[in-house]
Amino acid sequence: MAAQRARTVVVTGGSAGVGRAVALAFGRRGWNVGVIARGEAGVEATVREIRSAGGEARGVVADVADAEAMRDAARIVARAFGGIDVWINNAMATVYAPVQETTPAEFARVTAVTYLGQVHGTLAALEQMRRQDRGTVVLVGSALAYRSIPLQSAYCAAKAAVRGFADSLRSELLHDGSRVRLTMVQLPAVDTPQFDWARSRLPRRPQPVPPIFTPEAVAERIVEAALAAPRELWIGTPAWKAILGTMAAPGLVDRYLARHGYDGEMSDEPARPDRPDNLDAPVDRERDHGARGRFGDRAIGRVVAADPRSLRAGLAGAGLALVAGAAWLAARRRDRPS
Numbered sequence: 451m452a453a454q455r456a457r458t459v460v461v462t463g464g465s466a467g468v469g470r471a472v473a474l475a476f477g478r479r480g481w482n483v484g485v486i487a488r489g490e491a492g493v494e495a496t497v498r499e500i501r502s503a504g505g506e507a508r509g510v511v512a513d514v515a516d517a518e519a520m521r522d523a524a525r526i527v528a529r530a531f532g533g534i535d536v537w538i539n540n541a542m543a544t545v546y547a548p549v550q551e552t553t554p555a556e557f558a559r560v561t562a563v564t565y566l567g568q569v570h571g572t573l574a575a576l577e578q579m580r581r582q583d584r585g586t587v588v589l590v591g592s593a594l595a596y597r598s599i600p601l602q603s604a605y606c607a608a609k610a611a612v613r614g615f616a617d618s619l620r621s622e623l624l625h626d627g628s629r630v631r632l633t634m635v636q637l638p639a640v641d642t643p644q645f646d647w648a649r650s651r652l653p654r655r656p657q658p659v660p661p662i663f664t665p666e667a668v669a670e671r672i673v674e675a676a677l678a679a680p681r682e683l684w685i686g687t688p689a690w691k692a693i694l695g696t697m698a699a700p701g702l703v704d705r706y707l708a709r710h711g712y713d714g715e716m717s718d719e720p721a722r723p724d725r726p727d728n729l730d731a732p733v734d735r736e737r738d739h740g741a742r743g744r745f746g747d748r749a750i751g752r753v754v755a756a757d758p759r760s761l762r763a764g765l766a767g768a769g770l771a772l773v774a775g776a777a778w779l780a781a782r783r784r785d786r787p788s
Contacts, residue, residue: 456506458531459676460484460524462514462571463541465492465734467642468590470741471669472538477505479673484527484534485509486520487541489734506531514541514567515559517574524574536676537575538588539568539612543729544605546650546715556649557604559729564608569615579630588676589616589634593689596636597696597703599659600711601652620681631679636693638686640668641749643739649727654716657745661688664749665741671755680757687754 459476463469465487473483477500485496485507493509500507508530512519528534543563545556572587579585595613598606613634620632639658642665650656668685675683684690696703726733733739742749 455532456480456482457535458482458484458527458533459536459538460486460527460534460571460575461538461540462486462520462567465489465496466739467644467741467743468637468640468665468668468672469538469540470496471665472540472672473507474499474503474741475666475669475673476536477501477503477507479505481505482531483507484523484531486512486514486523487732487734488513488728489732489738491736491738492732492734495738495740513563514539514570515562517566517570520567520570520574521577524578528578533582534575534578534585536586536588537571537579538590538672538676539571540590541567541571542590542605542608542644544602544644544648545729546601546648546652546656548601548651549603551651552604556729560604561608561611564605565611565615568612572615572619576630580628584629586631586633586676586679588672589632590672591634591636593636593638593684593686593692595634596693599707599715601715633675633679634682635672635675635755636682636684636689637668638663638688638753640665641743641745642741643743644728645743645745647726647728647733647739649729650721652716653721655719655721656715657717658743659688659711659714660748661686662745662749663753664746664751667751667753671753674755680759682758683755684758685753685755690756693758 459481461469461473464473464485473485473496477483483500483505485493487493490511493511497507497509508527510523510526512523543560545552545560568589575587589612591612592609594606595609616634623630639662641662645656663686671685
């Protein structure tokens with residue numbers, strides 16, 4: 451009997467940040483890992499790190515905004531390892547600027563990477579997975595897919611678009627009786643290099659809105675989602691609060707962000723206007739930047755995650771308990787002798 455092949459995962463944006471941590475987390479578990487990103491140095495370093503951790507890896511230098519490049523990358527990895535079991539759409543790009551200071555070309559580029567990149571990756575994965583009639587596609591979202599914040603309109607809109615795409619595709623897979631699974635993870639703020647290479651017109655250096663988590667902690671929850679495939683997984687209590695808060699009182703959250711959102715996205719350090727950014731070209735073409743950013747002293751190394759169905763059930767239960775308690779108190783008052 452032929453030996454069963456090791457399982458294979460593909461991670462887009464796998465050369466740095468959360469994607470790098472996810473790729474390594476799978477590698478430590480003995481998976482074959484396809485690493486897709488634009489930066490050659492980052493891709494090569496990630497492949498070496500995965501192999502050192504006990505996994506096997508194949509790197510492909512490609513831009514997720516190029517649909518044909520994604521199809522080619524999927525075919526390369528599938529041929530190398532005999533198939534694809536999990537595909538994780540992680541690549542992203544953003545611009546820090548008010549809406550009126552963000553150019554049409556910048557909106558288009560962020561959309562092409564952060565939204566269409568996930569579409570292109572999913573289509574490439576489905577080409578392989580439909581043939582097998584199995585596999586899991588993970589769409590990496592953010593609390594910002596539900597609750598947009600100021601100064602990142604292009605990014606927030608792209609993440610919201612990913613949610614819409616996921617809902618449509620999920621229904622189609624169910625209609626077709628497909629065994630391909632689809633899950634979306636909503637992330638909190640993470641300590642990654644993106645805050646040093648994202649395009650920015652802010653007067654101070656960008657930062658993730660605290661509290662901040664390590665990419666390795668978040669990566670473990672993404673692996674959990676890839677294996678269990680819940681409809682969605684909300685990672686970190688800050689993400690829960692942002693999503694549920696905007697569902698409950700969107701106008702209140704609008705006003706809160708108008709007052710506090712700007713400062714929350716900027717550190718105390720002045721901007722460095724001459725630094726390179728990665729919107730149109732990678733900054734890790736020749737230098738590897740690793741998974742972590744510059745916020746290690748503030749990053750939390752553990753993070754909880756929840757299927758929103760359990761959160762909603764808990765909230766509904768708490769609401770019913772409050773109603774029952776209020777009814778009981780009212781009945782007690784009525785029954786008291788005057």
